[in-house]
Amino acid sequence: MMPRLALGRLQVIRSSSATANALRFAPRAASVPALSRSFHLSNSRQVGSATKVPPVAGGPVAGQDAMTGETIGGADIDPSALEIELTSSPKPIPPSSKLTFGRTFTDHMLTIPWNSETGWGSPKIQPYAPLALDPSSTVLHYAPTLFEGMKAYKNKAGVARLFRPDKNMERMTRSAARLAFPDFTGEHLTTLIKKLVDIDSAWIPTDPGTSLYIRPTMIGTQAGLGVGASTDVLLFVIACPVGPYYSTGFKPVKLLATTSDVRAWPGGTGGFKLGSNYAGGVVPQQKAAALGYQQILWLYGEEHRLTEVGTMNLFVVLEDKDGTIELVTPPLEDMILPGVTRDSILSLARAHAEGKNTLDGLPAKFKVTERNLTMPQIVAASKDGSLKEIFGSGTAAIVSCVDGIGYEDALVPVPCGADGLGDVARVMLREIVGRQTGEIESEWSELVA
């Protein structure tokens, strides 16, 4: 691995108001230290199974010098090279009751450029400002973009925490490999995100149910219309305070089970958090809304297998003949997004089922399975009373309960508690929020500073 040149170490620049206002950020290769031949290790990672075919010529071997066969080191994101330029015109922070999700952003953003020749450039925390992109930038044409959603929470004492950032970083580097984007050490980006959150910590709301939503993003930025691996990538992180998701109580949602639109498929990209998985979902969602449904229930295959709900993972609660409660979610395979909340729910539920950490409110006879369920099975379970609960899980709402599914020519009723939560969802919400805010001691919770 080649030595990493740092442009500057924690340089803090307080920009003049005029500079901050005039700022149009654009990644400039000239400002990135020149790391000769620092091709990135990500090129050597395999995504998915290799097709068994004969090579017809000596193709390039990723991660090796074509002439010498020597391994070429890839530079990493370097938190110690961070440059900080603080805004001199901080914005007023709105009260959390006035917030619309994803509309108000904090004073700063984190940017880290990457170039295939020069590797990762210096991370920079700077005033939130527009990005200047060439009209031929690859992200605008071929959609090489990935993102993460994570949150920072402040407890009553004002201590800020991140929830399982390692899981987001693990998924982000996996998404990056799927787009032929560069690899990086997740802990390094987490360090920089904590710095950004710490600088903007006044923006973390403290009312119950509020948080600071953090959006790490990677986009292909090079100018040029050829379809191929991105030679320039910009990693940026922005953050926005979010009000309580359930400000007016828990409202169960009705789902439209669509049989005409399909979100993901075997051999596709549905298991990665790529922007390209979302563009096609807007029109189906509009169709559902026009019929009065809040979300799409995405099905797959002729057997109408349940996969995801809108942009959330899906959980179903069933009661066996012997009275055992079963929490079911579809297996990841390559069609289901590996949600951090999904993983948290599975971990908590399994610990309870195995008697390792009993959770108040969950029955003793309880099991957890990852298996496929079909709509005909849901219809039958709704009729015979064995369907107890369906909920979605995700970073925004944590859990969102379902009280009906429009499917073919009927509305399939789904039980839901009078408070708008099912019994399992209610426990999961309590346990996860407790760990997010730090009220329940957990290794999932990391201090920001």
Next chain:
Amino acid sequence: MMPRLALGRLQVIRSSSATANALRFAPRAASVPALSRSFHLSNSRQVGSATKVPPVAGGPVAGQDAMTGETIGGADIDPSALEIELTSSPKPIPPSSKLTFGRTFTDHMLTIPWNSETGWGSPKIQPYAPLALDPSSTVLHYAPTLFEGMKAYKNKAGVARLFRPDKNMERMTRSAARLAFPDFTGEHLTTLIKKLVDIDSAWIPTDPGTSLYIRPTMIGTQAGLGVGASTDVLLFVIACPVGPYYSTGFKPVKLLATTSDVRAWPGGTGGFKLGSNYAGGVVPQQKAAALGYQQILWLYGEEHRLTEVGTMNLFVVLEDKDGTIELVTPPLEDMILPGVTRDSILSLARAHAEGKNTLDGLPAKFKVTERNLTMPQIVAASKDGSLKEIFGSGTAAIVSCVDGIGYEDALVPVPCGADGLGDVARVMLREIVGRQTGEIESEWSELVA
């Protein structure tokens, strides 16, 4: 339909060099005439078949005022409102032998902003310049982007033509509906594209096989992280001169038939020209290149049905037992991109087969079919000699012949002429280029000015 307010009519502004260099274009709602309640007609169009389900509440009816039920008119792109700002610092035009595809852009670009409240803004031809996008712009996160590829050609006399722009506009408005983007009249955009091409007509190369590649694009631009229909959209058109695709003669390509990655699927977006269909193809292409293959042959289903080649449509030429030559391409359904070159080849080949317009070089016993073929069928046809030719079709190369397919554990040989072209591909290339340059009289060819 409400009357359209035009900001200015063909205002020509010659910008100072300093202004042109400093320009950072950003769609500004303030510069768009305020058309109160001009929600767009596109919202009322249905894409795909509606799912048969009961409405559970009175949802909004698109294109109708929620209070009065009256139809709300949608503004259209208005070519008469065009504003022109010419560059005062034109760039040097490189010789066509020095051009790399999609790297060099002409002096100007066309931009047309749209907002859900104010409708389409004034079209503007202005110096080519970066776009300023908020870091939360929806295109950077959820990939609402679509594009077209079309070309302008100059004949020996210097007369510039577009090839079948109506087909691109038809596909573009269809793509727009699939992303819940606004509708527009295709002829209006074609008028503006002709104006852009005319202004930059010195950039259209004249060497044989060269052209000006034109890239109309639409992106969702509003700032905000909610997933939903775009309330702000930017339509922009850029153009780049391209050298002869086959500068060193026709080189047949070898394809890797991938069984692990799937480009498109029933109920997905593969039949629309959306950016989101391309991001996932880069890593499979890298895998193919590492094994020495030039392109991916995309398969679908357990029967390994042939669908597309890289970013091109696919044609197979077979010989029946009675000596009839059959030109086969997969049916569009919802997985195949409706290529303009694909349509042109089908039209020419059908006219020949039906005796309406006999083409030199094609046999008399000739038929054209849109049907699915599987890899096992191709393997068998390669063995028994009935496989005559396979080629891809697209705007960039027009045709690209295949001389082998890596499939499972073998390289399947595909016949190809000594000149790098199969017999059918050679005729199609000649007939299409003739119509593009205007050497063959055709209604497909439209004069730019």
